[in-house]
Amino acid sequence: MRHRHSDYMLWAKTQSRVKFNLATSGVASFPLRELPVTIEQLEINGDSTYGYAPLQQAIAKKCGVDPDCVVAAAGTSMANHLAMAALFDPGDEVLLEQPTYELLTSTLLYLGAKVKRFSRSEESGYTLEPAEVRRAITSKTKLIVLTNLHNPSSVLASDATLRGVGELARSVGAHVLVDEVYLDAVYVDTPKPSIHLGPEFIVTSSLTKVYGLSGLRCGWILAQPDLARAMWRLNDLFASIPAHPAELLSVIALENLDQIRQRARRIVEADRVLLGEFLARHQFVSTPRTGFGTTAILRLLNGEVEDFRARLRTEQETSVVPGRFFELPNHFRIGMGVDTEMFREGLRRITKVLDTAPK
Ligand SMILES: Cc1ncc(COP(=O)(O)O)c(C=O)c1O
Numbered sequence: 007m008r009h010r011h012s013d014y015m016l017w018a019k020t021q022s023r024v025k026f027n028l029a030t031s032g033v034a035s036f037p038l039r040e041l042p043v044t045i046e047q048l049e050i051n052g053d054s055t056y057g058y059a060p061l062q063q064a065i066a067k068k069c070g071v072d073p074d075c076v077v078a079a080a081g082t083s084m085a086n087h088l089a090m091a092a093l094f095d096p097g098d099e100v101l102l103e104q105p106t107y108e109l110l111t112s113t114l115l116y117l118g119a120k121v122k123r124f125s126r127s128e129e130s131g132y133t134l135e136p137a138e139v140r141r142a143i144t145s146k147t148k149l150i151v152l153t154n155l156h157n158p159s160s161v162l163a164s165d166a167t168l169r170g171v172g173e174l175a176r177s178v179g180a181h182v183l184v185d186e187v188y189l190d191a192v193y194v195d196t197p198k199p200s201i202h203l204g205p206e207f208i209v210t211s212s213l214t215k216v217y218g219l220s221g222l223r224c225g226w227i228l229a230q231p232d233l234a235r236a237m238w239r240l241n242d243l244f245a246s247i248p249a250h251p252a253e254l255l256s257v258i259a260l261e262n263l264d265q266i267r268q269r270a271r272r273i274v275e276a277d278r279v280l281l282g283e284f285l286a287r288h289q290f291v292s293t294p295r296t297g298f299g300t301t302a303i304l305r306l307l308n309g310e311v312e313d314f315r316a317r318l319r320t321e322q323e324t325s326v327v328p329g330r331f332f333e334l335p336n337h338f339r340i341g342m343g344v345d346t347e348m349f350r351e352g353l354r355r356i357t358k359v360l361d362t363a364p365k
Contacts, residue, residue: 008116008118009112009115009116010116011112012108012109012112012113013108013112013331014107014108014109014112014331015108015109015112017327017328017331018327021325022325022327023325024319024323024324024325025323025324026322026323026324026325026348026351026352026355027324027325027344027348027352028324028325028326028340028341028348028349028352028353028356029325029326029327029339029340029341030300030341030343030344031157031215031300031301031339031341032214032215032216032218032220032300032341032343033215033216033217033218033270033273033274033300033343033344034218034270034273034343034344034345035218035220035221036217036218036219036259036266036269036270038255040269041255041258041259041262042258042262043255043258047254047258048251048254048255049250049251049254050250050251051250052250052253052254054247054248054250054253055247056235056238057073057076057077057078057238058078058248058250058253058257059073060257061078061224061253061256061257061260062076062078064256064257064260064261065078065224065226065260067260068260068263069198069199069201069209069226069228070198070199070202071199071201071202071228072231074231074234074235075201075228075229075230075231075234076226076227076228076234077089077226077227077228077229077234077237077238077241078224078225078226078248078253079210079212079225079226079227079241079245080223080225080245080248081212081214081220081223081224081225082185082187082210082211082212082214082215082225083109083225084223084225084244084245085210085211085212085225085226085227086109086110086113086183086185086210087113087117087244088227088237088240088241088244089183089208089210089227089229089237090113090114090117090119090149090151090183091117091240092233092236092237092240093148093149093181093183093208093233094117094119094148094149095118095148096117096118096119097118097120098119098120098146098148098149099119099120099122099144099146099147099148100114100119100120100121100122100147100148100149100150100151101121101122101123101124101139101142101143101147101149101150101151102114102121102122102123102124102150102151102152103123103124103125103126103134103151103152103153103156104123104124104125104126104333105126105132105158105159105303105332105333105334106151106152106153106156106157106332107153107157107158107185107332108331108332110151110153110185114151119149122142122147123142124138124139124141124142124150125138126138126156126159126161128294128305128334131159131161131294132156132159132161132294132303133161133163133167134152134154134156134161134163134167134168134171135167136167136170136171136173136174139170139171139174140174143174143175143178143180144178145178146178147175147178147180148180148181149180149181149182149183150171150174150175150180150181150182150183151182151183151185152171152182152183152184152185153184153185153186153187153188154168154184154185154186154188154189154200155186155188155189155191155192155296155298155299157185157187157188157301157332158301158302158303158327158329158332158334158337158339159293159294159296159299159301159302159303160188160191160296160298160299160300160301160302161294161296161299162192162197162296162298162299165197165200165203168182168184168200168203168207169203169204172203172204172206172207175206176204176206180206181206181207181208182200182206182207182208183208183209183210184200184207184208184209184210185210185211186199186200186209186210186211187210187211187212187214187215187216188215188216188299188300188301189211189216190211190216190217190267191215191216191274191298191299191300191343192298192299193267193271193274193275193298199211199228201228201229205230208227208228208229208233209227209228209229210225210226210227210228211225211226211228212224212225212226213225213256213259213260213263215300216267216270216300217259217263217266217267217270218266218269218270219256219259219266222252222255222256222259223248223249223252224252224253224256224259224260270343273342273343273344273345273346274298274300274342274343276346277342277343277346277349278297278342280346280349280350280353281302281340281342281353282295284353284356284357287357288357288360289307290306290307290308290360290363291304291305291306291307291360292304292305292307293305299342300341300342300343301339301340301341301342302339302340302342303329303332303334303337303338303339304337304338304339304340305329305334305336305337306336306337306338308363309363311328311329311330311335311336311337311338312328313363314338314359314360314363315328315338317359317363318355318356318359321358321359322355322356322358322359323355324352324355324356326338326339326340326356327339327340327341340352340356
C-alpha cells in the first residue's frame with residue numbers, strides 16, 4: 007500500500023494545542039496590521055504564470071540567485087514535495103538523515119522512494135557527518151535529503167561539511183536537497199543558501215517558521231534553471247496558480263524582512279536564555295546546546311516520555327512534541343520564539359512534572 011498520510015501532521019493539527027504550547031516549531035505570528043500595506047495595494051487576480059515576476063525577483067534577491075533559479079511553492083512543505091517529485095522516480099534510492107522531520111519521510115514514501123538512512127547520532131550531537139553519508143551512498147543513489155538547521159535539534163551544518171556531502175553526491179550523479187526553513191534563525195553571520203555551494207544542491211525554504219508569516223504560504227525551491235523549469239512544469243499538476251493576494255503580501259513582506267525577523271529574534275533569544283537556565287538545573291534531561299534555532303530536542307533520562315507527556319498535558323496544560331515523530335522515543339521536542347512568558351511557565355510546569363517523576 008502506498009503511504010498516504012503523515013502521523014506527525016495529524017498530531018500537530020489536532021493534539022498539540024493547549025494553554026502552554028511548547029510543541030511549536032515556528033515563531034509568533036506576525037500581525038497583518040504591522041505590515042506596511044493598504045487595501046489599495048492588494049488585488050484578487052494578477053499576472054502569475056510560471057511565477058509572479060515581482061515575487062520571483064524579491065525571492066531571488068533575498069537568496070542571491072537569478073530569478074530563473076526560483077520556483078515558488080506553497081510553503082516549504084509543498085516546496086519539498088515538488089522538488090522531490092522532480093528529482094527521482096518511484097523505486098529510486100534516496101538517502102535521508104536520521105533523525106529528521108517526519109513529513110520528509112512520509113513524502114518520500116508517498117512518492118515511492120527506496121529510502122535509506124544515514125545517521126546524525128545523538129552521541130555526536132546530531133552533527134551532519136559526510137562519513138555517514140559515504141557509508142550509505144551507492145551508485146544508485148539519486149538524492150540525499152537533509153535539514154539545515156537540523157529539525158529537531160537546530161544543529162547547524164557548516165558550508166565545509168555540506169560541500170563534503172555535495173562531493174559525494176556529485177560522484178554518483180545525485181542531488182542534495184537541503185531544507186533550510188530554519189536557517190534564517192541563525193541571526194549572526196547567517197549562512198547563504200546552500201545552492202551557492204554547487205549545482206548539485208537544491209534548496210527549499212519559506213517565510214513561515216522564522217518570520218511568523220506561515221499564513222502567506224510563501225515558499226520556494228532554489229535549483230539550477232533547467233531543473234527549476236522542470237519543477238514549474240510539474241507544479242502545473244499540483245498547484246497550478248497560487249493565491250494572488252498572498253503573492254502581493256509576500257512581496258511586501260520580503261521588502262520588510264529584516265524588521266520582521268528582528269521582532270521574533272528578541273523572543274527566540276530570550277527563550278533560549280530560559281532554556282539554558284532550565285538545562286543547567288536539571289539532571290533529568292540532556293540535549294546538545296545550540297546558539298540558534300527555534301527547536302530543541304531533549305532526552306528524558308528517567309521514566310517514559312509518553313507518561314511524562316500525558317502528565318504534562320493533563321496536570322499542567324502543557325504540550326511538547328513526542329520524540330517518536332523523530333524516531334527518538336526517549337525524547338521530546340520543545341519550541342521557542344512564540345511568547346516568553348508562556349515559555350517560562352511551560353518550563354516551570356515541565357520542572358514540576360520532572361521533579362515528581364519516578365526516579
Ligand atoms: C524541516 C521542516 N520543513 C518544512 C516544514 C514546513 O514548513 P512550511 O510551514 O513552510 O510548509 C517544517 C515544519 O515544521 C519543518 O520542520
